[in-house]
Every structure is written in C-alpha cells, then in structure tokens.
Amino acid sequence: MSVTAKRTARNGKAGIGGKGRLHRDHLIFLAFVAPNFLLLGLFTYWPMVYQSYLSLTRWDLISPTKQFVGLENYVVLFGGQEFQRVLFNTFYFTGTVLLGSIVLGLGLAVLLNQRLRGRNIVRSVVFAPVILSGAAIGLVWAYIFDPTYGLMRVLLGAIGLSSPSWLTDTKWAMPAIIIVYLWKNLGYSAIVYLAGLQNIPQDLYEAARVDGATPWQSFRNVTLPQLSPTTFFIVVTTILGSFQAFDIIAVMTKGGPVNATTTMVWYLYEEGFVAFRAGRAAAAAMILFVLMLAVTLVQVRYLQRRVHYS
C-alpha cells in the first residue's frame, strides 16, 4: 500500500488561497499535523531508536544502570538453541499459514464466486471470524480441542482416530494454533481473492475459449496470472500478520507446552515482561523488525516495478 501512496504523493493539490496567505497556511499546516506526528514520533519512531540502544545493553528493567554489552544479546540469541527454536516455530507457523491462506483462500474464493444460492450468507460467515476477538476465538477453540469433551474428538472419532491432547502435547500444540489462526483469518484472503477474481476481464476467458482452451488451461493461463498481484498482496500481508500473531497464542498455550508455540512476539513479550531481560527482548524485537522490513521492502520494489511497466 505504501508505494501506491508514494506514486500519488507528487500530485497533491497546490493548496487553497492566494499568495498572501502562504505564511499563515504554513502555521495551520503545522497545527493540523502536529498531534499526529508528535504521537508518531513519541510512540513509533523514538521507540525504535531507543530500542536499538537497549538491544546493546543488559538490563532488568529495574536497576538504575544499564550495562553496555555490545552485540552480546544478538550473539546469544542466534547462537542459542532457544532462539533458534523460536525462529523455527515462527517460520513453521508462518509458512503453514501462508500455504493455507493461498490454497484454501483461492479455493474458497473460486467457490464463492460461482452463482450459487446462499453464497452471500456463506461469504459473511467465512469473513466474520476475521473481525472477532482473537482471545474469544482462542477460548472457543480451546473447548473444541478439549481431548475428552471437545468437538474435535467427535470429528476424529468419526474417522476412527483418537484425539491428541492438542494444547498440552508438544507435537500437536502448534498445529492446533495454526488451525485456529487459519480458521480466523481465512476469510480475509478469500475475500481479497474474490475481489481479484471479479476484476479479471471476462473477455480474456472468451478469448481463451475461442482458442479452444480447456477449463483447466484457462484457469492456469488466465486466472492464475491475472491473480498474481492479488497473490503477492496476500503473501505479504499474511507473512506480516502471522509474524505478529499474539492473542490466540497468549490465550491458548502461552507459548507452551515447553517452547512448542513460542513465536517471535510471544518470545519478546516473555523475555521483556516475564523474565525482565530488557536487552534480550529489545534484540529480539529488532530482529523481528528487520525481518518484517525485508518483507515490506520486497513489496515496495515489486509495486514500483508494476507501476513502471503498466
């Protein structure tokens, strides 16, 4: 989104009023943007500066002095098994969610794009969880995953399987979190894909049919390429969104059992506010920030290219 904006940044209107008001206009401009930019400065930009410094210190959030330790926190993080596990969990979570959002999201969008009775109601139901509280949804699913009395046991029982103790089993906790996260957010990628599908010009399909393309060929050669900007958008937003996942994990597993569901944000929360290792938490936050920045910059470059060639 950011680059779209940059594209139009240059054609902002010249402003209202004659030359004589120039100076007063400047003051009014400042007055208008000041509250927003003061808050942005204090709570968005300054924290990043301060945090870069904190990440080079050892500090328990209480003692009056911070000990400068250089890059030690980063070295310890990348060298230790604990953080490697956190990175692995984060990529496991994000990768699976990404795959699910694209495959299931596209599948759902295609289905909901057919002329079927009741599709509008299904669209709404699929989308609704996106805007519901993650804490609430986490609790509903904690009950569904209850190994003895939960709904999941019924489902698995129907196909002859027994239920794992989802949230207390190190193997099954992460899949459970992924299922809940996907269930909650799938409606978003489905609706975005649906908008993408509806933007594909119908004459492309007509042309493909005239050329004798099979339905599968027109899906491969018309639908998929036409959707590639949409897919790209979903890839970026899904990665950024799942890097930030917190409330479902906080409610359902608290990063456990052991470290099985500790992702980056949960880790930095625990380091900072439970273990009181401010330097370590700050370093983890900086690493998370750089990862997310990299994803955003790829998006920016991609959009710039598109703007150039289209």
Add this chain to the structure above:
Amino acid sequence: MDITADEARGRSRGVQETQSRWAGLGSVMQYVLLLLTALVFIVPLFWMATASLKGLQEIYTFPPVWVPTQPKWENYPKAWNAAPFTRFYINTLITTFFGVGLEIVNAALTAYALVFLRFPGKNLIFIVLLAALMIPVQVTILPNYLTIAALGWLNTYQGIILPGASVAFTAFLLRQHFLTLPTALLEAARLEGAGHLQLLWRIVLPLSRPVLVTGILISVVAKWNDFLWPLIVTNRLNMRVLPIGLSYLFDREGNNQWGIIMAATIFVVMPIVILFIWAQRHIISGLIAGATKG
C-alpha cells in the same frame, strides 16, 4: 480450484449431450462444498452459543450434547460476576471510544493538511507518515512500556489509548479520497471567509462519508479486540479490558466451566457481531482497500 474447472467444463461442453448431466453433477458438487464450508465456519460459533447454555453435566459428557436440554441462562450472570466484567466493559468502551475518536481526528486533520494546505517539503512529511506503517506495534512494546512508565501512566486510560492514537493508514485512505474532491467548491467557501476547520467539517468530511465510515469501523474493531498493548500497560484488575478479562476465565490445567466461559465469550464478541451485521459492506471494503488499490 477443481470446481471452476468442473463448472467451466460443464459449460464448454454446451453442444454435447452429456452437458446437462455434467453441469448437474458439477453444481451438486459445488453445493456440497458450499455446505461444507458453511459448516466449518458456523459449527464452532454454534458450539460456542449452545455451550454458553450448558450446565456442568452436559459439558462433561461424551458424546457431547449439541443442544442443551435445559438451557442454563444463569451462565450469563455467573460469567458476568466471575470477574469484574462491568468494569472491563466500561474500560473497553472508554478506550475504544477515545482511541477511535483521536485516531479519526488525527487522520482527518493530517489528510486535510497534506491535500489542501501549503507547506515546503510536504512530500517528505507524507513519506514519514507512510514509513510508520512499517513499524508494527508488536515491535515497540518494550520501549513504549518504558515511556508510559516514565510518564507515570501505567494503569491509566491515557496509557492504553495514546500510543495507538496516531494514525497512518486511515490518514492515507482519507488523503487518497480528498485528492478526488473538487477544489472549486472549497475555493468558493474560502472566499466567503470560511476557516480551514470549517471547510474540513462542513464540506470535506461530508463529501467523504463512505471512507470515513470505513475508517471508523476498522478502528472500532481493532481497538475493541486489542490485546497485547493493554496487557502490557496495565496490571491492575480494574484497568483490564475485555479480551484480557476473558482470558482470566480459562484454566490451562483443565476443569473449565465451559458454559460460563462461553457465555463470557459471547458478551465480548456480541457488539462486534452486531456491528458486522449492520455494516458488513463498509468493514469488508475497508479491510481490502489496501489490496484493490495496490
């Protein structure tokens, strides 16, 4: 994906005699998939709703009871009193109301200034605004906690509200819309002596109603559900907000009173459900705005 293929196959065989059979089969398949999809998304919500009326015997039984035989309406008052939910509700209403209000005021003022007022280096300011989108709140929780603590604002409404009161995305959306408004109208009002605040309030905002409504709705949803920041900046029970209060009811060790927990869950999500039913289109259009304008 198979479905389009199937359906299209049905269509393209229009001349063949098998056409109706294929199309019939294809559409039956589609309806089966549609029904399955609906079930996947409705059943958990249905489960939540019916469980909120179950007593302990009906919770702790297998196979589970789908519809409680004697609905236990008392779960709702019990849930309400299981934690100070009156207080949580008031807190959430306050942080949502003022959080949304400040965000929208900031967005409108910033967008107006960026579009209609002169200032040297305006583009640079716009870029500084957009760059803020690259810094997610999760990354800044530690230093922001320290700032709020230094200001003495832990366990206060301003501590919960202010760090989230600046806004980049909605300001951007409004700016894009303001650029499409006719300047002549504003010029005329300006010549009649209207100030910029008047122009914004009387002309620009009324002309931007749909974008404004969308921005407000997205903001309401985000503030109502916000979990991480309020968790960090409060530790007194009476300053907690709804999503955090809800998490208090869950005992990871087991023995959960699911009926009561589900009842609490329902009154946490209900306002947003009502909002969604009432303004679904605005919410969806706002949430995918970034996608379609990219």
